[in-house]
Amino acid sequence: MRKLLCPAAVALPVLFVLAVFAGEPEKTYTLRYQFHPGETIRWDVEHRSKVRATVSGSTQTTETLSISMKVWRVSEVRPDGTATFEHRVEWVDMRQILTGRSEVRYDSRTDEKPPAGFESAAKSVDVPLSVITMDVRGNIIGRRDMKPRPSAAPDKQTPGHDGWITIPLPEKPAPVGYTWTIPQNIDIPLPSGGVKRIKAVQKFKLEEVKTGVAVIRVSTDILTPISDPAIESQLIQRESAGRVWFDIDAGRVLRQQMDTDKHVVGFRGDASSIHYVNRFSERIVTRPARTAGKDAKRD
Numbered sequence: 001m002r003k004l005l006c007p008a009a010v011a012l013p014v015l016f017v018l019a020v021f022a023g024e025p026e027k028t029y030t031l032r033y034q035f036h037p038g039e040t041i042r043w044d045v046e047h048r049s050k051v052r053a054t055v056s057g058s059t060q061t062t063e064t065l066s067i068s069m070k071v072w073r074v075s076e077v078r079p080d081g082t083a084t085f086e087h088r089v090e091w092v093d094m095r096q097i098l099t100g101r102s103e104v105r106y107d108s109r110t111d112e113k114p115p116a117g118f119e120s121a122a123k124s125v126d127v128p129l130s131v132i133t134m135d136v137r138g139n140i141i142g143r144r145d146m147k148p149r150p151s152a153a154p155d156k157q158t159p160g161h162d163g164w165i166t167i168p169l170p171e172k173p174a175p176v177g178y179t180w181t182i183p184q185n186i187d188i189p190l191p192s193g194g195v196k197r198i199k200a201v202q203k204f205k206l207e208e209v210k211t212g213v214a215v216i217r218v219s220t221d222i223l224t225p226i227s228d229p230a231i232e233s234q235l236i237q238r239e240s241a242g243r244v245w246f247d248i249d250a251g252r253v254l255r256q257q258m259d260t261d262k263h264v265v266g267f268r269g270d271a272s273s274i275h276y277v278n279r280f281s282e283r284i285v286t287r288p289a290r291t292a293g294k295d296a297k298r299d
Contacts, residue, residue: 028173029209032136034251035074035083041252041286042090043070049278055268061099068092070282074172081136086128087165094118123147136251138168165243166253167204167216179205184220188234198233199223207243213254214246233267233274236260240280255283 035041047066052059069090069193072242076084106118114122124147133142170180186198205217219241226232242258260278267274 010075014064026175027070028175029168029206029214029248030173031206031214031246031248032081032251033075033083033134033138033169034081034136035085037074037077039074039286041074041284043253043282043284043286044068045070045282046267047278047280049276051277052275053273055272057192057271059099063097065095066092067094067143069285082133082141084131084133084142087130087132088126088128089124090126092121092125094121122247130166134165136169137171138166140165167218167246167256170204170206174206176206176208179203186235188231188238188239191230197224198231198235209248212248214248216244216246218242218244218256218258229264229266230268233264236262236264236276237278240278242280253282254283257281 045066045068048064050061050063052061052255054060070094071088071090072085073088074083074085078271091108093105093109095103097103104115104117106114106122108114108122108125128146130145130147131144132140132144134140168180168182170178174180181204182202184200184202186200188196188198190196200223201221203217203219203221205215207215209215222235222239225236227265237260239262240258240260242256243255245254246252247254258278260276263273265273265277
């Protein structure tokens with residue numbers, strides 16, 4: 001005898017198939033900075049570079065290493081999350097080695113007087129460098145510099161450079177794989193005394209999210225065609241690519257690493273070349289504040 005199937009038994013597989021094809025809604029993440037009045041946040045910062053230049057058969061290598069403690073002291077947080085903080089460097093340990101010369105070193109924690117060439121750095125240690133007001137997406141609302149910034153600093157915020165404060169975050173909740181961009185102008189000084197403005201774009205991509213930490217890929221695309229190796233040799237020192245690890249719940253950068261490894265031939269004659277290797281990294285040393293007030297770390 002043939003068995004009869006009830007309507008429900010027939011419908012269930014059909015509904016299941018429809019659910020498989022429909023899939024679940026794509027998960028998104030809201031990335032926002034969070035600060036608390038009175039808290040102090042510290043990062044270990046390391047910046048090392050190696051430049052090997054060959055001109056007319058002579059090769060010169062310059063290696064530099066700077067290790068420092070970056071500090072943000074938060075003075076005010078508005079209802080919309082916009083924060084005002086003081087930026088300073090508590091201490092710095094700097095080293096430089098030139099071809100044929102002994103290493104020169106300055107450690108602000110132990111050296112009373114800096115060696116020649118490190119005087120400017122010594123004057124910028126453990127003093128307010130700037131007071132910055134920043135919204136929850138990392139946009140700079142206001143900035144008052146106590147110390148003059150280098151003239152070579154880019155117009156826009158750029159990872160690993162003097163104008164960089166922190167990465168900008170996407171305007172809307174973002175799924176994994178989402179990308180956003182920031183236009184950028186890079187001014188390159190010319191031997192004639194003029195300036196060559198290079199148009200570029202800074203790209204950001206949410207690569208993955210694990211245990212509440214967003215991994216953001218950062219890269220630079222140069223839009224202006226470059227045919228002069230002399231300009232290219234300066235430009236490579238302004239580019240960067242790497243990753244930023246952002247704590248979603250705490251609302252701050254946990255660590256970042258930006259790298260450059262580029263080679264240019266003919267920057268000063270056909271027989272010349274320059275090889276530039278750079279790494280900029282930082283890692284938070286202050287426990288992120290998970291809730292407002294009582295969990296915030298204070299001095």
